[in-house]
Structure formats: C-alpha cells, structure tokens
Amino acid sequence: MKKIILISAIFFVAATLMSISATENILNNTIPGNEKYVVPDDVQAIIDNKCFDCHNSQSKNMKGKMKLKFDKMQDLKVHKLIGKLDNIAESVTEGDMPPKKTIKKYPDMKLTPREVKTLSDWANGIIKDIAGE
C-alpha cells in the first residue's frame, strides 16, 4: 500500500513537472549569470504564442532554428546574447518577424503594436543592463 502511494506520488510530481516544463524551458526564465533577468509573464506569453514554434531547438523550420532557439538562449555567451536580443528588437520593430509568409497563412500570428513594444522594450532593457547602451 505504501509503495503504491509512493509510486503514484512520484508519478504525480513527474507529470506536473513535465506539463510545466514546456513553458519553463524558454530561457529557463533567466539570462546566464544574471538570474535577475526573469522573463516577465507578458513577454513569455508572446514568445510562446508567436515565436517559439519556429525558434526552438526541435523546430522543423531549419532557418528559424539556426538563427534563434529560445530554449537554448541561456547557453549563449554574452556577446551572442546581445546580438540575438538586438536582432529580436529590430526585427519585430521593423515588422520582419514573424515572416510575412507566416502571417499571410496565419493572420493571428501578427504581433500587435503593443506586443512589439513589450518584446522590444524587454530585449533592449536587458541589453542596456548588460552592455550599458
């Protein structure tokens, strides 16, 4: 009986962990060596909904995967991280991301002006903290 309870407890914990890992994985919610850079929920939600499908390490979109993997961002060295973050801010601000092709097929993927601002402010804020510019 004790064994059954223990096994089901382990199962319960494992299942819970697995279900949250899908979102927790992105950025691990921290930036390397700078645990203070927590990804705020509103940023996380935009990434989850509009970026992560292509930009993750398991993506079938080779180009998207090669350029940026949100689930591997915590492994980047500082200079790479700054380059990627600046590119995120720039490409969403200029309307280059998500790609026009994607938006044509899935109009809901388009970033709203508010989402653009949320993402770029977040990216630029971290850059400013790390690089001071």
Added chain:
Amino acid sequence: MKKLLIILVALFVVIQFIPANLPEVTVNNPDDLLKTTTVPDNIAQKLRASCYDCHSNETVYPWYSYLAPVSFLVSRDTREGRKKLNFSEWNKLSKVKKAKFLDEINDELEEGEMPMKIYTVIHRNAVLNDQDIKALQNWVDDYAESLFE
C-alpha cells in the same frame, strides 16, 4: 529571324540610355572596418574579395557592369548590400549593433547565403570554401566577444 535579331539589338541599344545609377565609389572611408579595427590579414583579404563589392563604398565595377541590363542588377544589389551592412561605415555603429551584425554574418555564412550565388558565379575569387567559412566564423565570434570584455 533577322527581324528578331534587329529588334533585340535595337532594344539593347535603347536600354543603354536608361540610367542605372550605380552607387558611387568612395575610397577614403575613415570609419571603415579595416581602417579602424585590427583584422588578421587573411580575414581582411577574404572580406575584401567576397564582401566588399556590395558591402562597402569601395565597389570594384567590372566593365560589363556598365552595360544594361547587367548594370541594373549590379546597381540594385550594391545599393541593397550597402543599405543592409556597409563596412565602410562600420565604426559609426554602436557595440550592440556591431554584435548584431557579427552574429548575422555568422548565420549567413552558416547557411551559405552569402556571398550570393549570382555574384560568385562570375567572381570566382569570391567563393568561400569550408575552411574560409570556418575562419571567418571564428573571427566574427572572437571579435564580437572582444567588444564586451
């Protein structure tokens, strides 16, 4: 047949009068990457041979680039190349923008997107082999890292 040939020749002559507006060449660029940064010789030479025709103000125009319709293509590609990234203006960029471009260069090399095929087909000395690509990628990475030390 003869008529078609005459029409083609006439067309060729006529389009020569359409200005191609090839982007201007400037040799003295104080903010140029190679003037403002210490770049190893082998890397500098690769950048000049494979990138500088479109990504700098020092474009070397071969004779046929003055002939329409080639001139139209060269004009467009050079203009777009400089607009995207101009090594002649490099030192005007912030450290952060430099890091962004260096990372993008790395990705373009990885994908084999640059230099463009239409360019390397004619400019054989601009072709980058695997060893050149690795060397350039290592250099952009080292250089970007040095910016934040």
